[in-house]
Amino acid sequence: MMRCLMLVALVFMSISMMAQRVSLTVPSGHAKNIEQIAVSPNGKYVASISHKTVIIWDVAANKKIHEISLEISLAAVEIRSVSITDKLDKVVVSSNDGLYCYNIQTGKKLFKDGGVTAGASLSKDGAVVYAVDFGGLQMYDAESGQKIKRIDYFANNSAGNCKFYELGNNRLLVLYFFGWSIVNTATGNIELKKFFKDIYAEKLSAYDYDKGSNTIVGLRDDQYVVLDVPTANLLKTKKPIYYPLGLCAMGNSQLLAFSHDYKTKSYKIELMQLPSLTVSKTISQPDSEVPETIFYGTKPIVVSGTQKIFYNNNNELFTVNASTGVYEKKFTNRIADFKPFFYYKNLTQRLLADNTLRFATEDNGIRQFDFESYKPIGYVQAMKRIILSADGKLMASIDKKITILNGITGGVVKTIPLPATIDPEIEFFFFNYNNSKLVYTEKLKGVLHVLDIATGVSTKLATLGTLLMRESSSFDGKYFAAITSKNNINFLTVYNLESKAIVLNKRLCEPYKDADCPSDISFLNDSYYIITTSLKEAVRIYKADDAAYSSTFNVEHYNQFSVLGGDIKNNIIAIGEVGQFQVGTHNIKLITKEGKLIKAFKSEKNNDF
Template sequence: MRTHWYLPVLLVIALLDPSRSSAQPNASKVELHVETGHTRAITALAYSPDGRTIASASDDQTIRLWDVTTGTELKSMEGHSDNVKSVMFSPDGKTIASASDDQTIRLWDIDTGAELKQIRGHSGSVNAIAFSPDGTMLGSGSDDGTVRLWDMKTGKELRRFEGHTKPVISLDFSFDGKTIASGSLDRTIRIWNADSGAERRRIDALSYFIDISPDGNTIGSGSDDKIVRLWDIRTGVELKRFTGHSSSIRDIAFSPDGNTVASASDDKTVRLWDPQTGSELKRFDGPGEQFALAFAPDGRTLASGDFQQTIFIWDVKSGSEIKRLGGRSAWVRSIDFSPDSTAIVTGHDDNSVRLWKISGPMEMTRLEGHSSMVASVLFSSDGTMIASGSYDKTVRLWDVESRSAIKVFQGHSRSVYALAFTHDGQYLASGSEDQTIRLWNVSTGTEIKQFGGQSGWVRSVAFDFDDKTLFGGGGDVQAWDVTTGAALKRFGGWVSQMALSPDSKILATGSSDHSILLRDAGSGAELKRLQGHTNDVLSLAFSPDGRVLASGSMDGTLRLWDVSTGAELKRIKAHPFWVNSVRFSRDGRILTSGGADGTIKFWTPETARELATVIPLEAEWVVTTPGGRFDTNKSLDKIEGLHWIVNDEILKPVPLEAFMRHYYEPNLLARVLKCTQEGTCDREFKPLPPIGAINRARPSVAVVR
């Protein structure tokens, strides 16, 4: 324990004490890491061999590393283009392997977080991976029904095991590396000879999540039948079954000594079982469905990951919760600028609407009231009101000045995805998953009209420039006469998203082939097809002058298009995950995007340069710039959740105080936006000195401790 305490102290002193000049020339790169946690369900967990680090995989397409002792999020590793399904440390602890729905396996350097290699070959999602005990091979199981062995040095396929008739969900090596077990949706467990690839045994197990006991004699399994089963690996005979879960089992794991079996379930519990007697030893209750398990190498603690993006560390002996990791941020679903561009409003997966003042000292107000995710937010044309639509089936109206709720519009029978004010602010249209558009009187809150007949969920609505025609995008595009409610026209073709140009002449729609179609809003005739996105288009926005179209996609990119020519002007890898919303400021000089990574980013449309990133936390926020400057509303004398990574040494987080006086900039976002528009940023911000030359503050007692 003394060694574990002493090393971090030496690191802090080396970085903070200017008298230790020998450390300074080596400090050439610094990165501010904001600990946000995962933004979607945690799918897999793994402890490092020394037990100091946990790796977590998630449907947010990232792998994150955590310090077990402090709970610090050390690094987020990004690169996968779809859900990450499995994660493992190599036996020597130097490499992390991850598997994804993007059909790849990726290898990462544990010290720097850098991607070392991509392994390709599977023709379906890769659901499971396992290192051989000597670390020379990696096994993988896929939706293509195969189990494959790969050479760790070359990344080449060594062997292929065929026999499963449905996706392979789980995989494990025996302790001696001679046997591989795989669990599949075909409800069988298969035992393979790792050297020859021959199938030794097939167990009709009705299970597909598996783990081999440390002695290699037993397989544990679980599935949607809610039962944990133990099997003799040599004979295939069922030894025991444990009942108690009330919903599907998502993961199973033996303790390192083999004396305990853990199971995680959709019933929001993790249970520990005695493999000899079958009795339930402990039960851990979490707030969300439990999806992933990992025992620490010493067996004293168990980590579980849940649907609500949180990792729990449990004391195996006492059954008590030791620590929670993550769960700090939520998706940004929708974003809009105020008419004067001094504020933005955002809608989030944590049921909140957030109003941000972005001119002068930044302020954030949470508007609470929705009981489910907020899918759409919008300022009225005069900026005095905000409308929000939610998965709770309601539309809410908020007063900007008082930050309070004005009205709740109820009528939709399913989630509300889209909103549009008339230009005079007297009426509000809402589009819903119930395939209707409803028109509301803003003053009275009454429903004026209902427009039906959409062939799918209504994901976007728009009024034309004189508010006489209402367009709705849901399955197809339809237009209605606002006064009479009469259907005017219908444009065929599947539509993921829709936007109307400021002059109401051009209609942009996202298509099933991931392209964007520009149509004549009057006739529906195709004008241009914009191709480039590799996944569904989630958001579209015209610039105020109508010359540029911005698009955000599930492929993580934000793209800018020339409306007149159809040419792609800029392509930005804006977020590591989905780009849910894009909006221009009303003067067109700033572009903002909201992503499934829980961040809000600001860009210059002309150059596609990133200006700043806003990271919303629960009641706090952090603003960062690409150069490393930051601002926060956190108390500066007690900042948690931020640290520096120096020279890519991700396992050695450096306290924020180390570079505070050089990188902390009050009112950062407002200053960046203003100086960008005025072209005065060189005068507003002094150049940062080289990291190695920074005269750092001397360590304080609080830091050294």
């Protein structure tokens, strides 16, 4: 069921954008830029947040495991922190609209404090929430939201955008943009309180604490600065070669700095030693991989005890290994660009037995996508128009000639001339049931042909009518179905490729008299059910292997609608209607083969798929 709904969502995206460029995505990533990142204390999970959406990622599996939509006010224009637990039971978010604590497993809000806007974080054991407001440290029970303790005046009243570091022995360091404090959370004793004399002239635009060197590192007036924690003395300053964007202390007397090199049109990731700020490694990332400079490397965070750092690149998460210098995009949700409409039926017909989806893309290739891991698992370069066999072993590139290719490796198997009377942009092509032949239409003559792949010889199979108006083929290549025309009457004609016989020729309508004449036809996923739809409300269902079967019903709609896919086992068909006055959206109805409505989703809910 879930697999089918995901397929419906993918197909929906493929047909919904009209003339716009379309991307096939797993509905798992952020739509807008990432504002904050957190790593669980054990390093197994990562949380990223963009406005109202928190996504929890499994690092080892490289996929999303939870998504939470926060009940945040429109006034929350700045997300200041996010943190999660090892147990994946709680997430805490701090914004200018207050503190929020949610149960990750249920998505339910545990508590909120609208007065806390300076920053918040979970303790490592997940039992306590630390928060700062008006210079006071507030501690909450993470489960109930009950206030446990408050320590007043531990920081300057203007402290904001706070970061929290547990030092051991109940000691907590809280760092903000113009100072820091160390407090004993058990006794309430304030052990250290440092802040700059001129909080505006000396403030830090980015900052972090390095345990190894016991220093604060930051950016001040676009210069790197290193400050001694006990004394707040300035230990080192350095004017950067490149334009600085963000930084991350590694915890082992090392710093990773992110910057933009305008001269070479690249982005730099520099590994520096602390407190000297000596550069020991420089990693380059090209401009072409960075959509927005202002959203690159501004929120990096280290996986504790490792050389791995997660960093933001617009709406995507990247990792970089400080030791090897290798960076990579993680949790990819965009797979490829493809053309709408043309590949719609390819998408619905290419969910293979091994739970992978194969489809042709606009960059002239075949993509393979695993539904379990949410990862692309293969790419085969191809040519102009691509036809895939049901088992994925063969593909055909259709142009002025037909090139048969190995579907796995992309190697050329055979090249066959295309008959001169056949227009590859108009005619319908598909592989037959055993991959020995390529079947194609000659629509204006109402003819079905077959091309023997081994010999290259074309043979006329049958004349199905005077005109083929719409057509489809079963997933396994056994049946061909078309809306045909003869003597100004439209028929549903079904041809069996195995028996080489017309098995159904059912009168549908007279198009000049009947307003509800079928205008489209498709096989429902990998079944032998055939669905026809009209410009009005009529939906008709037939079976290629059962001439007696039929089901007719109406689907109420106001705008153009089409069949998106279905789950035959559970008797579910998804039909999408273009949203009123909306671009690229559908109102989706789930119905049975008998026309009974199961559930309807308005266009604003489509993201739920």
